Amino acid sequence: MSSIKELARRCGVSVATVSRVFNTPEIVSPGTRRHVLDMAAEVGYLPNESARTLATKKSNMVGLVWDTDHRRPGWRHPFLQDILVALKSALSAQGLHLLMLAPDRSAGPDSRQRFLRAVQRHSVDGVVIIDNGSRDPAVLALVDAEVPCVALDLRFTGPTCTSITSDNAGGGRLAAQHLIDRGHHRIATITGPPDTWPAAERLAGFRAALTEAGRTLADADIASGDWYLDSGYAAMKRLLPRSPTAVFAAGDEMAVGAMRAIHEAGLRIPADIAIIGFDDIEVAALVPPGLTTVAQDKTGIGTAAAEAIVAMLLGSPAPAEPTTLPTALITRGST
Amino acid sequence: MSSIKELARRCGVSVATVSRVFNTPEIVSPGTRRHVLDMAAEVGYLPNESARTLATKKSNMVGLVWDTDHRRPGWRHPFLQDILVALKSALSAQGLHLLMLAPDRSAGPDSRQRFLRAVQRHSVDGVVIIDNGSRDPAVLALVDAEVPCVALDLRFTGPTCTSITSDNAGGGRLAAQHLIDRGHHRIATITGPPDTWPAAERLAGFRAALTEAGRTLADADIASGDWYLDSGYAAMKRLLPRSPTAVFAAGDEMAVGAMRAIHEAGLRIPADIAIIGFDDIEVAALVPPGLTTVAQDKTGIGTAAAEAIVAMLLGSPAPAEPTTLPTALITRGST
DNA sequence: CGGCACAATGTAACCGGTTTCATGAAACCG
DNA sequence: CGGTTTCATGAAACCGGTTACATTGTGCCG
Numbered sequence: 001m002s003s004i005k006e007l008a009r010r011c012g013v014s015v016a017t018v019s020r021v022f023n024t025p026e027i028v029s030p031g032t033r034r035h036v037l038d039m040a041a042e043v044g045y046l047p048n049e050s051a052r053t054l055a056t057k058k059s060n061m062v063g064l065v066w067d068t069d070h071r072r073p074g075w076r077h078p079f080l081q082d083i084l085v086a087l088k089s090a091l092s093a094q095g096l097h098l099l100m101l102a103p104d105r106s107a108g109p110d111s112r113q114r115f116l117r118a119v120q121r122h123s124v125d126g127v128v129i130i131d132n133g134s135r136d137p138a139v140l141a142l143v144d145a146e147v148p149c150v151a152l153d154l155r156f157t158g159p160t161c162t163s164i165t166s167d168n169a170g171g172g173r174l175a176a177q178h179l180i181d182r183g184h185h186r187i188a189t190i191t192g193p194p195d196t197w198p199a200a201e202r203l204a205g206f207r208a209a210l211t212e213a214g215r216t217l218a219d220a221d222i223a224s225g226d227w228y229l230d231s232g233y234a235a236m237k238r239l240l241p242r243s244p245t246a247v248f249a250a251g252d253e254m255a256v257g258a259m260r261a262i263h264e265a266g267l268r269i270p271a272d273i274a275i276i277g278f279d280d281i282e283v284a285a286l287v288p289p290g291l292t293t294v295a296q297d298k299t300g301i302g303t304a305a306a307e308a309i310v311a312m313l314l315g316s317p318a319p320a321e322p323t324t325l326p327t328a329l330i331t332r333g334s335t
Numbered sequence: 336m337s338s339i340k341e342l343a344r345r346c347g348v349s350v351a352t353v354s355r356v357f358n359t360p361e362i363v364s365p366g367t368r369r370h371v372l373d374m375a376a377e378v379g380y381l382p383n384e385s386a387r388t389l390a391t392k393k394s395n396m397v398g399l400v401w402d403t404d405h406r407r408p409g410w411r412h413p414f415l416q417d418i419l420v421a422l423k424s425a426l427s428a429q430g431l432h433l434l435m436l437a438p439d440r441s442a443g444p445d446s447r448q449r450f451l452r453a454v455q456r457h458s459v460d461g462v463v464i465i466d467n468g469s470r471d472p473a474v475l476a477l478v479d480a481e482v483p484c485v486a487l488d489l490r491f492t493g494p495t496c497t498s499i500t501s502d503n504a505g506g507g508r509l510a511a512q513h514l515i516d517r518g519h520h521r522i523a524t525i526t527g528p529p530d531t532w533p534a535a536e537r538l539a540g541f542r543a544a545l546t547e548a549g550r551t552l553a554d555a556d557i558a559s560g561d562w563y564l565d566s567g568y569a570a571m572k573r574l575l576p577r578s579p580t581a582v583f584a585a586g587d588e589m590a591v592g593a594m595r596a597i598h599e600a601g602l603r604i605p606a607d608i609a610i611i612g613f614d615d616i617e618v619a620a621l622v623p624p625g626l627t628t629v630a631q632d633k634t635g636i637g638t639a640a641a642e643a644i645v646a647m648l649l650g651s652p653a654p655a656e657p658t659t660l661p662t663a664l665i666t667r668g669s670t
Numbered sequence: 671c672g673g674c675a676c677a678a679t680g681t682a683a684c685c686g687g688t689t690t691c692a693t694g695a696a697a698c699c700g
Numbered sequence: 701c702g703g704t705t706t707c708a709t710g711a712a713a714c715c716g717g718t719t720a721c722a723t724t725g726t727g728c729c730g
Contacts, residue, residue, distance in 0.1 A: 001455060003685085003686055003687080004686060004687060005686075005687095013709075013710085014709065014710045014711075015686090015687080015688090015710090016688080016689080016709070016710060016711080016712095017708085017709060017710075018687095019687070019688060019689085020688095020708095020709090023688080027707085027708080028708070028709085029707085029708060029709090032708080032709085046452055046455055046456050047456065047686085047687070048389070048456065048458070048685085048686050048687065049456045049457045049458075049687095050385045050386075050388040050389040050394070050457070050458055050685085050686080050687085051385075051389050051685070051686035051687035051688085051715090052686080052687055052688075053385040053687090053715095054383070054385040054386050054389055054685095054686080054687070054688090054714095054715050054716065054717085055686085055687050055688040055689080055714075055715050056687085056688065056689095056715085057715080059385070061434070064435075066423075068420045068423055068424045068427075069424065069427075076416070076420065078413070078416070078617060080416060081411070081413070081415060081416040081419075084416075085403045085411065088401075088403055088435050088437075089403045089404065091437065092403075092404070092437035092438060095437060095440065096437060097434055097435065097436055097437045097453070097457070098434070098435040098437075099396070099432055099433070099434050099435070100399075100423050100432065100433040100434070100435065101432060102423075102426065102427035102430060102431060102432045102433075103427060105430065117381055118432070120381055121381050121382065121383065121384045122384045122385070122432070123383070123384075123385055256621055282413060282617075282618060283617060283618045283621050283622075286591055286618050286621070286622050287618075287621050287622060287623075288622075288623060338715085338716055338717080339716060339717060340716075340717095348679075348680085349679065349680045349681075350680090350716090350717080350718090351679070351680060351681080351682095351718080351719075352678085352679060352680075353717095354717070354718060354719080355678095355679090355718095355719095358718080358719095362677080362678080363678070363679085364677085364678060364679090367678085367679085382716085382717070383715085383716050383717065384717095385715085385716080385717085386685090386715070386716035386717035386718085387716080387717055387718075388685095388717090389684095389685050389686065389687085389715095389716080389717070389718095390684075390685050390716085390717050390718040390719085391685085391717085391718065391719095392685080
């Protein structure tokens with residue numbers, strides 16, 4: 001692998017000129033430019049990114065902060081893959097690489113610095129944060145250090161930090177309106193962890209739409225889960241004694257768990273109980289009779305995250321308000 | 336952020352000594368070592384990885400080659416996320432970062448060099464390849480260039496290249512044996528793309544077990560799909576006229592599609608047709624009556640890939656034979 | 671006590687780029 | 701035609717580490 005010096009020598013020019021050919025081609029004469037480019041292709045010259053990063057402090061890498069340590073409540077969710085693929089594709093299109101950061105252990109495995117240190121050591125240009133609402137101090141350290149951040153489904157604010165989210169409140173309204181339209185009166189809901197932003201928003205939207213329609217949502221008609229299937233099953237068991245005719249589960253996984261509880265109780269969907277979920281993960285379409293749900297635009301989220309980080313890297317200020325993507329009602333057999 | 340020079344100055348030692356404190360601590364006297372470490376903690380010194388990479392040509396980064404470009408048949412599969420999480424966790428535990436490589440576009444978007452160039456520019460130590468059996472020439476370029484490679488479900492050989500796979504043939508046998516045990520005689524199968532290694536192995540194992548049991552698998556009882564749901568549906572439609580009593584679908588997604596076709600034909604599962612899948616993705620447990628399937632150890636695959644690449648980075652030769660992980664029969668309602 | 675091995679440290683070259691500043695030649699101006 | 705811009709390029713410092721080699725000060729040996 002030839003270096004810039006080697007290439008410069010073969011072209012009979014200085015390294016500065018070669019460097020210019022690749023970085024500011026407009027200021028080098030067409031003749032030399034051609035010559036250098038041809039020779040570069042011939043010898044297979046590739047600029048060394050480490051050297052470039054060292055000199056410029058820009059790495060063309062976006063960090064992904066996603067703590068998959070099994071001791072921590074790292075977020076695993078079936079739709080993350082869709083987001084990740086979209087994110088990676090959109091970044092690739094800009095020539096940016098996505099670095100899945102290993103937490104830095106030099107200050108201890110639980111250090112508040114574990115992400116920040118990794119980011120700084122690698123001169124990562126910005127980060128995308130996938131977290132489950134746990135407000136990990138190590139994530140906050142990034143915000144405090146003013147690393148350009150884009151958080152998914154997490155409300156962070158700071159001069160260099162913005163977030164991307166679905167219109168959770170609007171989705172909650174969509175769900176409520178749909179159940180109202182279907183003529184339901186005894187309506188219950190299974191929410192996510194109450195202290196997480198998406199869960200709170202979905203519930204707020206849902207409740208607001210019910211209120212506007214002149215109904216109220218009793219506390220006893222609210223059960224909460226942890227997004228995952230088993231918690232939906234358990235929550236539904238708690239709700240069954242209230243004999244609702246319709247349930248809004250704030251996540252599809254929980255909805256599927258709830259459906260199981262409903263079946264086990266000998267009730268039919270949607271005849272005895274209608275159910276609507278949120279997310280539109282793959283199983284929603286597959287589990288009979290098909291789960292009506294509020295779809296999130298997963299690809300849109302990934303793409304928006306990429307756009308947001310790219311904009312910040314180009315110098316735009318971080319939008320103070322979250323970028324909100326529309327949700328859509330997908331009607332299937334469960335309502 | 337302080338540099339090594341700064342730290343050396345404050346400690347009253349040379350940069351070489353500081354460097355040794357972090358790289359070969361055993362050859363520096365305990366006194367200075369302590370002093371340097373204390374001072375490093377005090378000023379928040381972090382070694383710059385780009386500089387280190389530049390000097391050593393080791394980056395502590397493993398590349399992930401996974402072409403998600405929508406124009407290409409990049410592999411998307413529900414279980415990839417599990418593999419990815421396991422891979423990332425296992426690498427993180429070794430202090431290695433996972434770099435999702437953006438294809439290098441400097442030689443054109445379809446260049447055979449697009450991954451290799453990215454790998455070389457970033458001095459990536461090794462790569463993990465996720466591909467769908469398409470034998471992309473750009474992937475082969477990595478093998479040819481003798482980059483340390485670990486391929487998932489892809490049979491590559493080379494002095495620096497090994498692969499990780501489930502025991503697909505064994506899994507195929509498991510499926511056949513299970514159907515035989517259940518007393519089925521009219522058995523059909525839906526395979527993956529015939530030119531892919533996992534599909535071929537699963538079919539081979541399946542057929543072998545049938546043969547050993549004194550049965551044959553007629554060509555007309557074999558339909559192939561592309562792993563995804565719709566193709567399973569279509570394949571099953573083709574098989575229905577053969578009125579099989581049991582079907583082995585070489586992937587769960589296709590199995591779910593097949594189940595749909597079976598239902599639409601007014602047949603019951605498992606009473607009229609039993610079906611067994613492969614993979615054990617999340618939906619398998621959720622789609623009624625529960626899909627019996629041959630489970631792959633997704634976490635094991637990710638972990639094994641990490642171990643394999645780590646071993647190669649430490650100097651071990653690439654195992655010529657693939658690392659094969661056991662599969663397991665998961666019995667549910669569909670058989 | 672001279673010579674030697676060894677442990678601890680320093681000096682300086684090097685990794686491969688970017689960028690500031692200087693330089694020389696050509697173009698432009700009155 | 702002399703002086704000033706402008707353009708293309710080169711020289712050299714710099715980014716922040718690693719490491720081969722040189723240097724120094726011990727302790728040990730015969």
